[in-house]
Amino acid sequence: MSLLAVRGLDAFYGDFQALFGISLDIAARETVAVIGSNGSGKSTFLNAVAGVLPVTRSAIVLDGIAVGGQPAHEMVARGIVLVPEGRRIFPSLTVEENLLVGAYRAGSGRWNLGRVYELFPRLAARRRQPGVNLSGGEQQMLAIGRGLMANPRLLLIDEISLGLAPVVIKQLYEVLATVTAEGVTTIVVEQDVSQVLRIAHRVVCFRHGRLSLAGRPDELSRARIAAAYFGV
Amino acid sequence: MGWIDTVVQGVLLGGLYALFATGLSLIFGVMRIVNLAHGDFSILAAFLAILLMDALALNPLLSLVLVVPVMALLGYGLQWHVLNQLLGRGLLPPVLVTFGLSIIIQNVLLETFSADSRRLNPGAIDTASLALGRGLAVGWFSLITLGVAVLVLVGLQLYISRTRGGRAFRAIADDRTTAALMGIDHRRLYATAMALSLGIVAIAGVFLGVRTTFTFSSGPDRLLFAFEAVIIGGLGSLWGTLLGGAILGVAQTVGAKLSPGWGVLTGHLVFLAVLLMRPQGLFAQPRRVDS
Numbered sequence: 001m002s003l004l005a006v007r008g009l010d011a012f013y014g015d016f017q018a019l020f021g022i023s024l025d026i027a028a029r030e031t032v033a034v035i036g037s038n039g040s041g042k043s044t045f046l047n048a049v050a051g052v053l054p055v056t057r058s059a060i061v062l063d064g065i066a067v068g069g070q071p072a073h074e075m076v077a078r079g080i081v082l083v084p085e086g087r088r089i090f091p092s093l094t095v096e097e098n099l100l101v102g103a104y105r106a107g108s109g110r111w112n113l114g115r116v117y118e119l120f121p122r123l124a125a126r127r128r129q130p131g132v133n134l135s136g137g138e139q140q141m142l143a144i145g146r147g148l149m150a151n152p153r154l155l156l157i158d159e160i161s162l163g164l165a166p167v168v169i170k171q172l173y174e175v176l177a178t179v180t181a182e183g184v185t186t187i188v189v190e191q192d193v194s195q196v197l198r199i200a201h202r203v204v205c206f207r208h209g210r211l212s213l214a215g216r217p218d219e220l221s222r223a224r225i226a227a228a229y230f231g232v
Numbered sequence: 233m234g235w236i237d238t239v240v241q242g243v244l245l246g247g248l249y250a251l252f253a254t255g256l257s258l259i260f261g262v263m264r265i266v267n268l269a270h271g272d273f274s275i276l277a278a279f280l281a282i283l284l285m286d287a288l289a290l291n292p293l294l295s296l297v298l299v300v301p302v303m304a305l306l307g308y309g310l311q312w313h314v315l316n317q318l319l320g321r322g323l324l325p326p327v328l329v330t331f332g333l334s335i336i337i338q339n340v341l342l343e344t345f346s347a348d349s350r351r352l353n354p355g356a357i358d359t360a361s362l363a364l365g366r367g368l369a370v371g372w373f374s375l376i377t378l379g380v381a382v383l384v385l386v387g388l389q390l391y392i393s394r395t396r397g398g399r400a401f402r403a404i405a406d407d408r409t410t411a412a413l414m415g416i417d418h419r420r421l422y423a424t425a426m427a428l429s430l431g432i433v434a435i436a437g438v439f440l441g442v443r444t445t446f447t448f449s450s451g452p453d454r455l456l457f458a459f460e461a462v463i464i465g466g467l468g469s470l471w472g473t474l475l476g477g478a479i480l481g482v483a484q485t486v487g488a489k490l491s492p493g494w495g496v497l498t499g500h501l502v503f504l505a506v507l508l509m510r511p512q513g514l515f516a517q518p519r520r521v522d523s
Binding site for chain 2: 050051052071072073076077081082084088090091092093097100101102104105106146150
């Protein structure tokens, strides 16, 4: 049985429909890359799964239990944790406090302050500083570390490399490979297709709010991905 | 010596104002809403103490053991069942609802307790004083009030800076949407904040009732003084609230010494001067704007 089953997921912003009948199964310990152009529905998909957007109860099934429509804070308690686009570090909290607040509803598991600092030594060195004083790359590390502190069953990462320098992106992907290798089921939304395909077990492409492609990276040609991505 | 005494009495009065202002500051800091019924809740607490005095012959200071939890529960219920329903509808609905609550509380108190002035008698502590030498003496009750204000602020500061709940308060004050992604239910936290606010203002109300007479309509004046203390000290700054209360208290006692009718007026003038020259308050912490 899959860890996450998305069934006929529709999502709306007011009267505007952003997702149309998305269905997708994600197995435990799997890393899925979600790609697509701007406005294709990638972030909307993550927000809908994380409970930020209202959806029908049956649209999101976690471990056989329909959990769709529950608010984001309840989804965290069930193990679905979103690392949001733009990092969203809490300005009045230090690095360590940002991490600790990530553990507010933490389930049992292997992730704690020590493990996160081990993964991101730069955060340990700056633990007493305000989180917003970090560089963009360090803030993304903090956001991922904060997500891990919840001991998620399913980690959703939105636009992991947006606005970051190539050298920082490379470091982040090395860390992400470590995280996924430890068995954290992960969905990564990414525009940098070449980077994310290296760590993903599976890739899905969104176009105009619909799934335009799904498959294993090694079985998909560049041309097929480009066709699904751009619709050409 | 007369002026030193005036300033000391003003600082001690500031302790009471700080107790009124702390809950207001907390609610504004966490939720960005203003509770216009804040002063009326303090008077409601004072009348609750009167009920307990009459029914159980409880000393008003001892009655705090019951009054504070009752008011805290009332605050939790008020936020959970009423004010949380208004979230996301802009700044005006909570202002209107708390204004309505203020009128309701005053009318219920008028119907229940009449328009007579009341006072809480704590016994010998009311008139006991501590001689500081050179003719200077301070009332024990005023000292206790200031001490309780400091204790409340220290407790609140420790709670907000050191505990899991305090971190969650700061997180939702920064960014409610992202806080939800950490598993924080802001509605529950808001209710906890309102419980803390009304618990603290219950202490202020009972202390006010011991210090001076009060009626069903004494709330709005207390709200005004609380506002002034918060704004002089700086919005969202807990220790600024104590210093703001002390500055307001000193202004009032100095004004009253110059002429008996000038006390409240001088406090208002100092408040206006701060508002004109430093509208963010004297001790406000800079607030980062979230990108």
